[in-house]
Structure formats: C-alpha cells, structure tokens
Amino acid sequence: MACSSELAPPSFDDDDDDPAEIVEGLRAPLRRLSAAQYENTVRAVFGVALPEAVHIVDGLPLDDSSGWFLGNAAPLGEAAVVQYQVTAERIAQAVVVHRGALAACLDDAAITDVCVRAVAEDLAARAWRRPISVPEADALVTAFGEGSVEEGLLRLVTLVLQSPDFLYRVERGEPDLLGGDDVRLTGHEIAARLSYLLWGGPPDAALTADAEAGRLHDPGYRAKVVARLLDDPRAAAGLAAMHRAWLGVGHLSTLVKDRNLFPTFSDRLGAELDDELAGFVDHVLRGRDGTLSSLLTANVTVAKTAVTSWYGDDVVEVVSTPEGTLPEGASLLVLDPTRRAGVLTLMSTMAAHAKTDRSDPVRRGSIVRTRLLCEPLAAPPPDVPVLPEQVAADATLRERLAAHTDDPSCAGCHRLIDPLGFAFEAYDAMGQFRVEDGQGATIDSTGEIVGTDVAGPVAGPVALAAALADSDQVARCYVGQWLRWALGRELEEDDEELLAALEIGFVDNGGHVPTLLAELVASEAFVRRSIE
Amino acid sequence: MIARAMWSRRNALRAVAGAGAVLPWLPPVGSRAHGSAPPQRLLLVHFAHGVAADRWRPVAGDSWVPGETLQPLLPWADRVTQIVGLANHAGRAQIGDIHNIAMGTLTTSTGLATDQGAGGHYLAGGPSFDRVIAEQLAADEDASPHTSLHFGVRTQGFAMSAAAKEQPLRAEDDPGAAFERVFGELALTPTERATRVEQRAVARAWADTRLAALGTTLPKSDEPQIVSHRQALAVVAARDAREIDLPMGCTLPTSPPPFDEPRAPANEEIPALVDAVDELVVGALACDLSRVVTLQWGSSGNDGLRHVWQGIDADYHSVAHLANGADPAAHEQHAMATRWYVERFAGLVERLAAIPEGDGTVLDHTTCVLLSGVSIVHDLRDLPIVVVGGGVPGGRVLDAADASTTALWRGLAAHLGVDLGTFGAPQFDAAPLLLS
Numbered sequence: 011m012a013c014s015s016e017l018a019p020p021s022f023d024d025d026d027d028d029p030a031e032i033v034e035g036l037r038a039p040l041r042r043l044s045a046a047q048y049e050n051t052v053r054a055v056f057g058v059a060l061p062e063a064v065h066i067v068d069g070l071p072l073d074d075s076s077g078w079f080l081g082n083a084a085p086l087g088e089a090a091v092v093q094y095q096v097t098a099e100r101i102a103q104a105v106v107v108h109r110g111a112l113a114a115c116l117d118d119a120a121i122t123d124v125c126v127r128a129v130a131e132d133l134a135a136r137a138w139r140r141p142i143s144v145p146e147a148d149a150l151v152t153a154f155g156e157g158s159v160e161e162g163l164l165r166l167v168t169l170v171l172q173s174p175d176f177l178y179r180v181e182r183g184e185p186d187l188l189g190g191d192d193v194r195l196t197g198h199e200i201a202a203r204l205s206y207l208l209w210g211g212p213p214d215a216a217l218t219a220d221a222e223a224g225r226l227h228d229p230g231y232r233a234k235v236v237a238r239l240l241d242d243p244r245a246a247a248g249l250a251a252m253h254r255a256w257l258g259v260g261h262l263s264t265l266v267k268d269r270n271l272f273p274t275f276s277d278r279l280g281a282e283l284d285d286e287l288a289g290f291v292d293h294v295l296r297g298r299d300g301t302l303s304s305l306l307t308a309n310v311t312v313a314k315t316a317v318t319s320w321y322g323d324d325v326v327e328v329v330s331t332p333e334g335t336l337p338e339g340a341s342l343l344v345l346d347p348t349r350r351a352g353v354l355t356l357m358s359t360m361a362a363h364a365k366t367d368r369s370d371p372v373r374r375g376s377i378v379r380t381r382l383l384c385e386p387l388a389a390p391p392p393d394v395p396v397l398p399e400q401v402a403a404d405a406t407l408r409e410r411l412a413a414h415t416d417d418p419s420c421a422g423c424h425r426l427i428d429p430l431g432f433a434f435e436a437y438d439a440m441g442q443f444r445v446e447d448g449q450g451a452t453i454d455s456t457g458e459i460v461g462t463d464v465a466g467p468v469a470g471p472v473a474l475a476a477a478l479a480d481s482d483q484v485a486r487c488y489v490g491q492w493l494r495w496a497l498g499r500e501l502e503e504d505d506e507e508l509l510a511a512l513e514i515g516f517v518d519n520g521g522h523v524p525t526l527l528a529e530l531v532a533s534e535a536f537v538r539r540s541i542e
Numbered sequence: 543m544i545a546r547a548m549w550s551r552r553n554a555l556r557a558v559a560g561a562g563a564v565l566p567w568l569p570p571v572g573s574r575a576h577g578s579a580p581p582q583r584l585l586l587v588h589f590a591h592g593v594a595a596d597r598w599r600p601v602a603g604d605s606w607v608p609g610e611t612l613q614p615l616l617p618w619a620d621r622v623t624q625i626v627g628l629a630n631h632a633g634r635a636q637i638g639d640i641h642n643i644a645m646g647t648l649t650t651s652t653g654l655a656t657d658q659g660a661g662g663h664y665l666a667g668g669p670s671f672d673r674v675i676a677e678q679l680a681a682d683e684d685a686s687p688h689t690s691l692h693f694g695v696r697t698q699g700f701a702m703s704a705a706a707k708e709q710p711l712r713a714e715d716d717p718g719a720a721f722e723r724v725f726g727e728l729a730l731t732p733t734e735r736a737t738r739v740e741q742r743a744v745a746r747a748w749a750d751t752r753l754a755a756l757g758t759t760l761p762k763s764d765e766p767q768i769v770s771h772r773q774a775l776a777v778v779a780a781r782d783a784r785e786i787d788l789p790m791g792c793t794l795p796t797s798p799p800p801f802d803e804p805r806a807p808a809n810e811e812i813p814a815l816v817d818a819v820d821e822l823v824v825g826a827l828a829c830d831l832s833r834v835v836t837l838q839w840g841s842s843g844n845d846g847l848r849h850v851w852q853g854i855d856a857d858y859h860s861v862a863h864l865a866n867g868a869d870p871a872a873h874e875q876h877a878m879a880t881r882w883y884v885e886r887f888a889g890l891v892e893r894l895a896a897i898p899e900g901d902g903t904v905l906d907h908t909t910c911v912l913l914s915g916v917s918i919v920h921d922l923r924d925l926p927i928v929v930v931g932g933g934v935p936g937g938r939v940l941d942a943a944d945a946s947t948t949a950l951w952r953g954l955a956a957h958l959g960v961d962l963g964t965f966g967a968p969q970f971d972a973a974p975l976l977l978s
Contacts, residue, residue: 072708084767085769085770089709089711091778095742169744172749180756541761
C-alpha cells in the first residue's frame with residue numbers, strides 16, 4: 011500500500027540546513043513503554059502463544075504525558091509495579107498453556123537444557139531488544155529451574171516482562187570519538203528508536219540484523235530503513251498514535267454522547283471513530299501523496315459500517331480498493347468536497363472535540379490555535395462563569411458565546427480562538443454536517459483566521475482547512491509536533507538547531523511527511539543522547 | 543466481648559467453597575495476637591450527579607434529623623454526621639469539563655494536571671487523600687495485603703483516586719475481575735501460594751539487580767526513575783512476604799455471577815452489578831484485605847444512564863441538570879434516584895454492623911463516607927456528604943462554612959491517626975474538620 015518508491019531522498023541546498031550535520035545529542039528521558047507499545051511488544055515476542063483474547067492494556071498503568079504527547083518518564087509508584095506484576099503473570103499463564111507455539115521443544119515430555127537455554131535467550135533478546143550476554147543467559151536458565159516446565163516458564167516470562175530492560179526504553183549508548191556530553195546509541199538502541207517511532211512496536215528481525223551489522227550508524231541507510239518501515243503495515247499503528255496525540259483525540263474509543271439526542275449512538279461507534287482517524291491518517295500518509303496538505307484537505311475517509319451510515323449523504327462515492335489494503339470491514343469513501351476536507355473535518359475529530367450534546371467552538375478553535383498553529387494560549391482566569399444556557403430564548407450558540415466572551419479579560423484569547431471554532435459550526439456534537447442547529451436556526455459557519463501568515467476570513471470549514479494547508483506556520487508547527495513525539499518531551503533550546511533544519515527541509519519538500527521522517531532519522535542527533 | 547481469633551489463609555479455600563464463617567476444627571495459625579486492637583479503616587462511597595437539595599438537607603434543629611433522601615440512614619441516626627457547607631474550591635478555580643473537574647479534583651483538592659475533555663479523560667494533579675492515608679496505613683507491620691482497593695459500577699474511566707500526579711487509580715468495574723484479584727489468591731493452597739511468592743520474589747530480585755546496574759550507567763537525570771522503581775519493588779516485596787491472616791469473623795464472598803459487559807452494562811443490569819460489588823466491598827473490609835476501600839457508583843459524566851429499574855426513563859445526568867429548578871418532575875426523579883443510592887449505602891452500613899470484630903463490629907472500625915462530587919446542577923459548593931461509623935460521633939450536623947474539601951480530608955486522616963502532611967493546592971488548604 012505504501013509508496014517507498016515515492017519517498018524522495020533528503021536533499022539540501024545548503025549544508026548548514028542539513029540535519030545530518032547537526033551532531034549534538036539531544037536530551038532523552040528514560041521512558042517506559044506506553045501501554046500500546048507494551049502490548050505490541052509482547053504480541054511480537056510471543057506471537058500466537060499469546061492469544062488475542064488475553065487483554066493486556068486494561069491492566070497496565072496509564073500512560074503519562076509530556077504536553078500532548080506520550081511521556082512515560084515519570085517515576086513509577088507501588089501501584090504501577092503491582093500492575094506490571096499482575097499483567098506479566100496473566101501473560102505468562104496464557105503462554106504456559108500455549109507454550110508449544112513459542113517453541114515446540116517446550117511440549118516435549120522431557121525438556122532439555124538446550125531447549126531451556128534457547129528459549130530463554132531468544133525470549134529475552136526479543137523482549138529486551140538487545141543481545142543477551144552469557145552471564146544473563148546463565149541466570150535466566152537458573153531462574154527457569156529444575157522443576158516442571160510450567161513453573162519454569164512462568165518464572166522466566168514474569169521475570170523477563172518485569173525487567174527494566176523490557177519496561178524501559180533503555181539507552182545507555184556507547185562512548186565514541188566525539189566524546190563530550192553525548193553518547194552514541196548502540197545499533198540496537200537505534201533500531202528500537204526507529205521501530206517505536208514508526209511502528210509503536212519492537213524491531214523486527216531485519217532491523218535487528220541491521221543493528222548487529224552496524225548499518226544503522228549510516229545516516230543514508232537509516233533514511234532507507236524509514237522507507238521500509240513506512241512500507242510495512244505496522245506503520246499504520248505508529249502514525250495513528252502520533253496523530254491521535256497531536257489532535258487530542260485519544261479518547262475516541264471511550265467517547266460518550268447524549269443518547270437522548272443521538273439515540274443510535276453506541277459504545278461500538280467510539281471504537282469505529284478511532285479506527286476512522288487511524289485509517290484516514292494511514293491512507294493519506296502511506297497510500298496517497300503523503301503530504302501535510304492532503305492530511306488537511308483530502309475529502310476522503312476510511313470508515314466502517316456504523317461511521318459510514320453517520321456520514322449519510324456526505325458520501326459521494328465508495329471506492330473499490332484491492333483486498334487487504336484497508337482494515338477489515340472498512341471502505342474508502344469519497345466525501346462531498348463542499349462539506350469535508352481533511353483530518354479536522356472528519357467525524358472522529360469533530361465528535362471528539364464537542365460536548366456530549368452540542369458543538370464546542372471554543373474547544374475546536376483552541377485545537378487549531380494551539381496544536382496546528384503552535385500558539386500557546388494563556389490559561390483562563392479563575393472563576394469564569396460557565397456558558398449561560400439562556401442569553402435569550404432563541405439565542406444561537408454563537409450569540410451565547412459572544413455574551414460570554416464580551417468580558418475584556420476573556421476577549422484577548424477568545425478573539426483568537428472563537429472565529430476559528432465558528433468555522434466548524436457546520437458540524438454538530440457527533441460531527442455530522444448540519445445546516446440548522448437544534449433550535450432550527452440556520453448555521454453560520456463563517457470564521458476568521460487572526461494573526462497568522464494566512465490571516466483572513468474563511469467561509470466555513472473547507473475554506474479554513476485550505477487556508478491552514480497553505481500556511482508555513484502550520485507546516486513548521488507540524489514538524490515541531492513530530493519532534494516532540496520522537497523525543498517524548500517538550501522542546502528545549504538545544505533542539506532549536508535541528509528543529510529549524512527540519513522545518514526548512516519540510517517546507518522545501520512540499521510538506522512530504524515521509525521525507526520529514528527520513529530527515530529526522532538521518533540526523534546525527536537522532537542517534538545520540540545527551541548525558542548532561 | 544468477642545475475642546478476635548485469627549484464621550489462616552489455609553482456611554480461605556473452604557470459605558470460598560461456601561463454608562462460611564468459623565471452622566473451629568482447623569487450628570488458628572494467624573500471625574496476629576489474640577485480642578490485638580482492630581485496625582481503623584476507611585470506606586469512601588461516591589454517587590454521581592448530586593442531590594435534590596431540599597430533600598437532602600437535614601431538618602433544622604439541634605440534632606440530626608434527616609431530610610427525605612437520607613431517611614434510609616435513620617436507624618443509624620446516632621452514628622451519622624451530616625456535613626454541610628463544604629466546597630471543592632480547587633475544582634471551582636479550574637476551567638474545563640465540569641464533570642471531569644468535579645470528580646478529578648474532589649479527593650485531591652488540587653486542579654487537574656490534564657483535562658482532555660468530556661468523558662472522564664483527565665489526569666489528577668496530585669495524589670488523592672484516600673491513597674495518602676492508605677499508604678501510611680499500609681506501612682504498619684500488621685497491614686492488609688492491599689494498600690487500597692477501588693471498586694466501581696459503570697464508572698467509565700472517571701477516576702476518583704490517584705496514586706500521584708497523573709497516576710489515576712481507576713475503579714475496577716468488572717466484579718469478576720475484581721474478585722479474582724482480591725480474593726482469587728486466597729483460594730490457593732499453601733504450596734501454590736509459596737510457589738507464587740517465590741516466583742514473584744525471583745522476578746523482583748532480577749528487576750532490582752538490573753535497576754541497580756543501570757543506575758550506574760545511565761545519566762544522572764534518569765536517577766529518579768531508577769530510585770522510585772527500586773523503592774516500589776521493596777514495598778511490594780515486604781508486603782508479599784507477609785502472611786495473610788483472615789479474621790475469624792469474616793466470610794469470603796463467592797464468585798460473582800457473570801455479566802455480559804460488566805464495564806458497559808445495560809441499564810437493567812445496574813442493580814445486580816451493585817449487589818455483586820457490594821459483596822466484594824463487605825468481604826474486603828470484613829476480611830481486612832485493605833484498610834482503605836473506595837466504591838464509585840456511576841460515571842459522573844453525561845453518559846445516558848437511566849434508572850429504569852425505578853421506572854425513571856429520563857437519563858440521570860439530564861435529570862440532575864433539570865432538578866433543583868423549575869421542573870418538579872425532574873426534581874422528584876432526582877430525589878428518587880439519590881434515595882436509591884442512599885438505601886444501598888445504608889445496606890452496606892447494616893452489613894458491616896452485623897459483623898463482629900474485636901470488642902465491636904466492623905462498622906465500629908470503618909469510617910464510612912457517602913458523598914457526591916457535585917451538589918446541585920453540577921455546582922461544587924455545599925457538597926452532599928455523610929459520615930457513618932468508625933467511632934465518629936453521630937446524630938449531628940457539621941457546618942464546614944464553605945471550607946475547602948481539604949478540611950474534610952484532613953479531618954478524616956486525623957480521625958484515622960494519619961497526618962496528611964502537605965496536601966492539595968496550598969491556596970485551598972484548610973484546618974481539619976473535627977470529626978472525632
């Protein structure tokens with residue numbers, strides 16, 4: 011599905027702009043695997059020995075965030091340690107039952123020392139994303155013990171999964187000639203950075219082989235690896251995770267709406283909306299031209315049955331696609347280009363950024379202002395009254411909001427937020443397109459972009475999306491979001507040189523996201539770590 | 543006086559099998575001495591969406607005379623303290639989704655660290671008072687196996703408790719899963735239990751050794767993660783090494799009935815789920831499996847729950863918005879719904895009062911708090927709160943005079959012999975309410 015042949019190699023007019031020339035390592039906190047990364051890793055390690063019916067994520071500690079993005083660098087507490095213990099035991103119990111799928115020799119009547127050692131070494135190496143030393147292998151075999159295979163395997167699996175080598179993205183690095191306050195990451199650590207960035211999961215055998223052969227220290231080779239990883243279906247999960255966090259829609263799968271207003275809303279719909287967001291991002295970035303412009307303007311979506319029915323007559327065509335190119339049960343839909351344009355106008359995004367019973371222009375406008383334009387907003391003053399439900403009996407939401415924000419202390423921010431949010435008034439609380447509000451008043455979705463490189467009035471959400479797609483500010487902001495995602499922290503002064511180089515490259519390359527990722531990964535900073 | 547005899551976990555298997563209470567032919571092998579002082583516990587019960595104010599308020603007078611909604615607690619009048627005038631000022635100072643704020647700031651007394659919008663998508667700004675208390679009580683050498691337990695019914699991710707900033711402790715809504723976690727291991731044979739303990743010890747020892755090794759090679763900035771992980775391992779190891787001794791009077795619950803979708807149940811299933819979870823709460827307290835137990839009924843959000851089992855077809859959340867205003871039908875429905883929860887709470891109190899412990903009952907040693915994170919129309923002032931049992935003097939109304947929630951949490955901590963220390967947002971700190 012993806013288009014490795016379309017991936018242009020990074021090119022730079024001026025060596026000063028070349029991310030590969032930036033050799034200073036960046037600060038990288040010690041991070042735990044996210045819940046999704048944990049699940050992806052154990053499923054990769056155990057394969058069919060860990061049945062899909064075994065729930066993983068539910069029992070894990072919740073991820074902690076750094077800004078909008080995954081952080082997981084906060085210190086662990088006792089409750090989290092117990093959650094890791096219980097989850098490891100649940101996985102181990104399932105693997106013990108299906109141990110023959112892990113290694114056939116585990117089903118033998120008399121298990122041999124050779125079998126135990128081979129299983130222990132292979133299991134730990136894949137779970138810990140690095141080779142195992144002989145003393146480590148000896149210790150794992152000892153832990154397996156001389157008792158029953160069931161007890162031994164239970165001990166081995168629970169030990170491997172509670173080891174910091176599994177739970178953390180350990181990056182000790184290795185000294186190199188540059189010295190100073192940096193270390194150069196090992197090949198295996200680079201492999202893990204690559205796979206968790208693009209797949210949200212562990213390195214595969216090919217990436218591990220690249221690491222062992224030392225090829226990942228070559229920036230040009232890393233750029234080629236990006237093409238391969240993006241060509242792999244596992245990239246869909248990695249891209250979706252980043253865009254969920256960026257757009258603040260991580261709660262879609264547990265979305266709640268007022269069932270008095272939306273009687274056919276079901277818990278299943280939230281999961282399908284989450285699938286829609288993931289499917290759209292995957293389709294645009296790996297199946298189409300891979301540009302930010304398409305991400306913001308393509309009048310298509312990838313939806314399953316329930317979401318498709320909610321789109322109603324927005325759907326102008328159901329596109330026939332080769333089998334296996336879309337998630338099971340999903341269709342590629344072409345949507346009315348006067349109603350829908352890009353990721354911001356998807357039902358999933360609009361439903362996520364709304365109240366349970368009505369639209370939320372302030373929230374929708376804030377998302378654009380902060381996450382697409384990278385303009386921080388001051389926190390609202392304390393004791394702001396809630397939005398009055400009734401200014402006048404027939405007041406529209408726009409009018410009620412105006413009454414709310416006339417206060418000079420509020421106006422400073424709301425004049426930047428609300429005109430953006432009003433452009434999304436064409437979508438109700440579920441993200442359905444509408445021409446009237448709940449009281450029968452005609453929807454006014456005119457808005458305005460204030461104070462950016464594409465400032466000016468916009469006649470609704472499609473026009474707003476087009477303007478944002480033309481904005482260099484949005485493009486540069488998007489690059490910064492990827493860097494935040496990759497580093498797992500807010501940006502700092504030391505990041506500015508790399509960020510600037512990536513921004514220039516991204517704009518010069520027409521906003522081609524795979525090329526941006528190749529440039530990021532090819533940078534020397536990507537394979538180094540500050541140890542100050 | 544009823545002596546507090548001890549009962550080893552070996553007996554637990556028979557209890558799960560329905561043997562019930564005392565099995566006198568099995569020798570008591572518990573580690574706690576006969577007649578040792580019963581522990582103090584906390585049960586925190588939350589219901590969503592506030593109250594119909596005029597039905598909740600006590601009748602004016604010197605002693606406590608319950609309003610209509612609280613009538614089910616009348617048999618315990620001399621043990622009930624109704625608190626009025628307490629406000630969640632930390633929540634009031636924050637802008638965002640009021641449902642998230644109401645729930646996520648209630649027990650932490652500090653603003654949310656993250657509010658990602660409707661539906662319980664928030665992260666607390668600090669630890670909740672119940673967890674702070676629980677960790678101190680768990681440090682006792684005679685502590686329970688679980689630091690705290692968090693049960694719920696259809697809570698949908700609205701976490702009332704937090705271990706620390708951005709570390710929510712969400713209630714377990716599936717009674718089957720909760721039973722397995724809390725009571726399942728008690729059914730292990732001594733051999734099975736010893737094997738489990740040994741396997742855990744091996745895994746922890748490995749993790750600790752590796753952390754120690756990593757600590758010498760990673761940058762200094764990674765040290766907090768390494769140190770806290772090792773400390774947490776040590777706490778869990780110390781607790782795991784203890785014998786689990788069950789009090790003689792406790793009856794372990796049987797496995798709850800299966801539910802098709804326990805975390806997203808149909809409206810009609812709610813009463814049965816509440817019943818099932820009540821069993822676990824009573825069992826956990828009576829068997830001293832944790833000194834702090836929380837129980838959440840409902841999600842606190844706009845989730846479409848309807849009290850159809852009471853003949854109320856309107857959704858509870860909308861009813862809460864319409865009550866206390868110009869809609870008398872909604873007001874009546876809201877009072878009915880709240881009273882249903884009060885009846886359930888009274889049922890819990892009654893059951894705890896029927897279980898002997900030490901020189902009294904489990905209720906005597908369990909401070910039970912019933913509260914909601916909002917009062918009327920999602921307001922965060924004059925929160926509805928009653929306290930029963932645990933030796934707290936009753937038959938009275940305490941006026942908090944618009945004090946912050948911290949006043950109650952400090953008061954409860956002091957009653958349980960715990961000092962909360964620095965807690966909550968400093969600007970909303972308050973002197974403890976005098977409960978004892």
